[in-house]
Amino acid sequence: MPKQLLSPLPGTFYRRPSPDKPVYKSEGDTVAVGDVIGLVEVMKSFTEVKAEFAGKIVKFIAENEEPVMAGQPLAEVA
Amino acid sequence: MAIGRLLIANRGEIAVRIIRAARELGIRTVQAHSTADADSLAVRMADEAVEIGPPQAAKSYLNIDALLAAARKSGADAVHPGYGFLAENANFADAVTAAGLIFVGPSGDAIRIMGDKAAARAAAEAAGVPVVPGSDGRIDDPERARIVARAIGFPVMIKAAAGGGGRGIRIAHDQGEFDTLMPQASAEAKAAFGDGGLYIEKVIEKARHIEVQILGDGNSAIHCFERECSLQRRRQKLWEEAPSVVLPQAVREKLCASAVALAESVKYRGAGTLEYLYDDESQKFYFIEMNTRIQVEHPVTEMITGLDLVREMIRVAAGEPLRISQDDVRMNGHAIEVRINAEDPAKNFMPAPGTIASLRIPGGPGTRFDTLLYQGYQVPPFYDSLLGKLIVWDEMRGAALDRMVRALGELEIGGIKTTKPLHQVLAADPEVRAARFHTRWLEPWLEQNAEKMFA
Incomplete structure (x- = not known):
């Protein structure tokens, strides 16, 4: 049963630490608890989104630079 | 060339401020806005509104093509850039002008010179202004x-x-x-x-941040005295005053004259601010940079001079010469502004967007609140955390501080965390009351006083 990683805050979701860096995680990558999967920018400050459970990223639900609400699913992990 | 219809290429409290100034001049306002700002106070107050893109600033408020298209579509003949976003983007100023519109601000070339720190420093030295x-x-x-x-x-x-x-x-x-x-x-x-x-x-240790407000019409410039903005966190100003109480009159005159000389040397048009570091002990000032736009803290200057800086910058953009001479600019009393941000000072200034459940705006003598808030408004998470600026004026600084305490007590913003508790503690602090601070005073103070911010 796939589980969803949720955005902890409302803001803009980023999959990269900065525009010229590679993505934190790609679809198919495994994640451990505490691994950073992206950033949420809220009012010009950045918060890391960390995996709350381990598994493999099935797919990203939110796109890079997408506006997200708190509690919105960002990625599916199985 | 008179301005008939003004596109506001910004958002938040400064958009509201620009609408007010334009309306008093009989100019129709067109508010450019992202989809996230469709319910903003500025959109509600403006005569018209045009959507320019999705929430992300890069695709809306920073999108030059979308803003120019909005200006065309709405029939605007001028663009006000506010502060932040594209306000100090020389290419935007040039693009607006090339489209046959008035840019409410200096020329692209003036922005280029003063926006590049090294070029600005060279210009300052050429105008005889001391630099660090x-x-x-x-x-x-x-x-x-x-x-x-x-x-x-x-x-x-x-x-x-x-x-x-x-x-x-x-x-x-x-x-x-x-x-x-x-x-x-x-x-x-x-x-x-x-x-x-x-x-x-x-690095000048224990320097104060003192800045001079100027107005220019492209030929001549005047100053509107100084502001002191030494209370900063991570180089962001939180509390601003006019005038600076530590500046001797002779130094004030030299400082302000240097700002006028530099502004005139680049044929500055519009409202601008020259920022300086000031060393109390040596009484020396050093130019650091110029901001080629209206600034967040402009109201403290308006309160001590009685001028409307936003209205004046629109007038000179339309080609009018300055209506006032240097002798007409008089300083009276003391003004203090505090920034009310959607941040929790008890939790390391964590951003706090959300819905405004209730709102009580302070009033009474010498009290002004410039804000983007209304009851029920949802503060979007995509932009700056500034919700409003509480400004007070009184005859003397001590009375202004008392008035600030009174006005902060009246201010109620329900539903989200704000920096109000920080300012209540600051306004009562003996060092703040004695104006004994410098640009690196606030950060250690915040560490020592963190527990007082719970409110």
Whole structure:
């Protein structure tokens, strides 16, 4: 049963630490608890989104630079 | 050329401020807005509104093509850039002008000169304005940078030549630190601004931040005295005053005259601010940079001079000469502004967007609240955390502080955390009441007083 990683805050979701860096995680990558999967920018400050459970990223639900609400699913992990 | 219809290429409280000034001049206002701002106070107040894109600023408020299209569509003949976003983007100013519209601000060339720290410094020196000891222009060669740093003496500040808003600044206390930080700063400047050029200057310990408001019409310029903005956190101003109580009158006159000389030397048109560091002990001031736009803290100057700076900048943009001479600008009393941000001062200033459940705005004598809030408004998470600015005026600074305490007590913003508790503690602090502070005073104070912020 796939589980969803949720955005902890409302803001803009980023999959990269900065525009010229590679993505934190790609679809198919495994994640451990505490691994950073992206950033949420809220009012010009950045918060890391960390995996709350381990598994493999099935797919990203939110796109890079997408506006997200708190509690919105960002990625599916199985 | 008169302005009939003004496009506001900004958002938040400054958009509301611009609408007010334009309306008093009989100008129709068109509010450009992202989809996230469709319910904003500025959109509700403006005569018309045009959507310019999705929430992300890069696709809306920073999108030059979308803003020009909005201006065309709405039949605007002028564009006000506010502050932040594209306000100091010379290419935007040029694009607006090339489209046959009036840019409410200086020429693209003036923005280019004053927006580049090294070029601004050269212009300042040419106008006889003292500058902080540092590199005579931008440095691209690391070896030359080392020589310059050694010559001016540590600690030194490493800044991006193309930077702004405190970004990309590093402080090196010795040669070893300098060798580590210099390449980092260059790489970061290249990534952030597309320009790895750096600028090095001496760190003035315990300096105050004092800035001079100027108005120019492209031929002549006048000053509207100074503001002191020494209370800063992470180089962001939180509390501003006018005038500075530590400035002797003779120094004030020299400082303000230097600002006028520099503004006139670049044929400045519009409202602008020249920022200086001021050293209490030596009573010396050093020019650091110019902001070629209206500033957040402009109301404290309006309160002590009685001028409407936003209205004046619109008038000169329309081609009118300055209506007032230097002798007409008089300073009266003392004004203080505090920034009410959607941040929790008890939790390291964590951003706090959300819905405004209730709102009570302070009033009474000498009290002004410039805000983007209304009851029921949902503060979007995509932009700056500034919700409003509480400004008070009184005859003397002590009375203004008492009035600030009273007005903060009246202010109620229900539903989200704000910086109000911080300002209540600050306004009662003996050091603040005695104006004994400098630009690095607030951060250690915040660490020592963190527990007082729970409210």
